Amino acid sequence: MIEFPILTLLVLVPAVGSVLVALISKRYPDLVRVAALVASVLTGGLSLWVLFAFKSQNADFQFVSQHTWIKPWGISWHLGVDGISLFLVVLTGVLFPLVIAGVDPHHDHKRYLSWMLMLEAGVMGSFISLDLFLFFVFFEIVLVPMYFLIGGWGYDNRVYAATKFFLFTMVGSAFMLVGIIATAVLAKADNGLITFDLVKIAENADFAASTGRWLFFAFAVAFAVKVPLFPLHTWLPDAHTQAPTGGSVILAGVLLKMGTYGLLRFGVYLFPEAAVWARPLFLTLAxxxxxxxxxxxTMQTDLKRLVAYSSVAHLGFIVLGTFALTTVALTGSVLQNISHGLSTGALFLLVGMIYERRHTREIAKLKGLQKVAPVFAAAFMVVMLSSIGVPGLNGFVGEFMILIGSFATARWWVVVAATGVILAALYLLWAYQRVFHGEPDDDNKTFPELRWKEASLLLPFIALIVFTGVFPKPMLNRIEPSVNKLLEHVEQHSDYRRPEPAEPVVPAEAEEAAAETAAAETAAAETAAAETAAEGEG
Incomplete structure (x- = not known):
């Protein structure tokens, strides 16, 4: 029986949709929009199918699809999803139709939508690839449409920002390509043939310590650029500030997660000994x-640039949890990937709506918007509080798990990182106060309230922010088994051991009371047994 190739369709549907949109004549703009929306909605539906069909207690890769592609080189079309990648697939499937349906690029819709769908295919493929060469192909596919989206539909300095994004990513990719080829050559399969199969290499390859560390860093440089991790982050504020609103939402929502996901899947999983060895460096950089x-x-005057720098801070927490290497911290990191994608993506949407109304993002020129647009202000408040990490919203759960889980193995790093939580409240609340409080001046008195179309676009974000903040258990149940399996793999292939949970400290009085209770229960049991024996003799 041939299983339904659902993961293959997750890649092919947006890719084919991109080609079809490009082939439709510009004389039919409505058909272009419908075709793009159908392709993205269908992909989103398939991602939800994967979510509901996923077996939560199964830590292995599911829905696996594997077919030989380039046999002499050991390259295959190998796709799979586990608890670590599941919700990134779902987030990708949900974000793209929302952006395509709700964000207007203002010009050249055909090319914009075609690039968007190609970008979706690349991102989706990156999250489900289990072949190193295939992953590299998808990783590079993402670069091209994002470059053209920033350069073609961005703001005044868009060409500079797009070029900077392209060059940073290409340099990182060059390191990874060398690492991929070296890994495949050095980790030959049992029959002596080269293989690019991620699972085979991770489970069977036995690299020398120094070799594994060099290979790890070849991969890590590419992912550190994509996260981006300090000091390779300088491209991100420019890219976010100059990208169109839809591009910023996708960039924050899923593109940056290719870096954090890559560190986990291709860094820690492939080279566990090297990852353990490099922990202090990555914890420090995080x-x-x-x-x-x-x-x-806190120093930004442009609201969009402020949100961009907040991403650098939030992604630092995710890297901190990744290299803490505890179940709680790693689970929190995977969860925080999704939380950041929702909250920061929604923030960029709201900032884009402000720009559409006022044609400025300068905080000093925005004032008193709460008086004239209270619903808009309320939506901004909910999303902002999620980004701060207020309990009851999704930003709190992952961040709290990262800090608590990391304390056992990275105590002093956590102590310093905790100040970032305070600073997040400082710069976001300060920005909110400046923009929304006070009396609106003449330029802001006519600021329009949230429209129905905009509200329908924001509602899924806010609903998911609240739901996953109040009830994260379904997500945690699916993430944790795969995280535990990964950490077991790390322990098997390195000298790292997870800290054992400490025994609870029991006060003397409570200990005595417990002993008395146990003695009484034992005496009662002995008496009952004696009575039963006596009745039997009678």
Whole structure:
């Protein structure tokens, strides 16, 4: 029986949709929009199918599709999804139709939508690829449409920002390509043939310590650029500031997650010994990124640039949890990937709506918007509080798990990183106060209230922010088994051991009471047994 190739369709549907949109004549703009929306909605529906069909207690890769592609080189079309990648697939499937349906590029819709769908195919393929060469292909596919989206539909300095994004990513990709080829050559399969199969290499390859560390860093550089991790983050504020609203939402929502996901899937999983060895470096860079991003955000006068720097800080927390290497911290990191994608993506949407109304993002020129647009202000408040990490919203759960879970193995890094939480509240609340409080001046008195179309676009974001903040258990149940399996793999292939949970400290009085209770229960049981024996003799 041939299983339904659902993961293959997750890639092919948007890819084919992109080609079809490109082939439709510009004389039929409505048909272009409908075709793009149908392709993205169908992909989103398939991602939800994967979510509901996923077996939560199964830590292995599911819905696996594997077919030989380039046999002499050991390259295959190998796709699979586990608890670590599941919700990134769903987030990708949900974000793209929302952006395509709700964000207007203002010109040249045909090319814009074609690039968007090609971008979706590349992102989706990156999250489900289990072949190193195939992953590299999808990783590079993402670069091209994002470059053209920033350069073609961005703001005044869009060409500079797009070029900077392209060059940074290409340099990182060059390191990864060398690492992929070297890994495949050095980790030959049992029959002596080269293989690019991620699972085979991770489970069977036995690299020398120094070799594994060099290979790890070849991959890590590419992913550190994509996260981005300090000090390779300088392309991100420019890219976010100059990208169109739809591009910023996708960039924050899923593109940056290719970096954090890559560190976990292709860094920690492929080279566990090297990842353990490099932990202090990555923990330090993560904490510096948290503080640097937060401090830089407090100094911004452009609202969109402020949100961009907040991403640097939030992604630092995710890297911190990744290299803490505990179940709680790693689960929190995977969860925080999704939370950040929702909250920061929604923030960029709201900032884009402000720009559409006022044609400025300068905080000093925005004032008193709460008086004239209270519903808009309320929506901004909910999303902002999620980004801060207020309990009851999704930003709290992952961040709290990262800090608690990391404390056992990275105590002093956590102490420093915790100040980033305080700084996040500082710069976001300060920005909200400046923009929404006070009396509106003449330029802001006519600021329009949230429209129905905009509300329908924001509602799924806010609903997911609240639901996953109040009830994260379904997500945690699906993430944790795969995280535990990954950590077991790390322990098997390195000298790292997870810290054992501490025994609870029992006060003397409670200990005595417990002993007396146990003695009484034992005496009662002995008496009952004696009575039963006596009745039997009678």
């Amino acid at each position: 904490v510096i990124g948290i503080l640097w991003g937060a401090i830089a955000a």
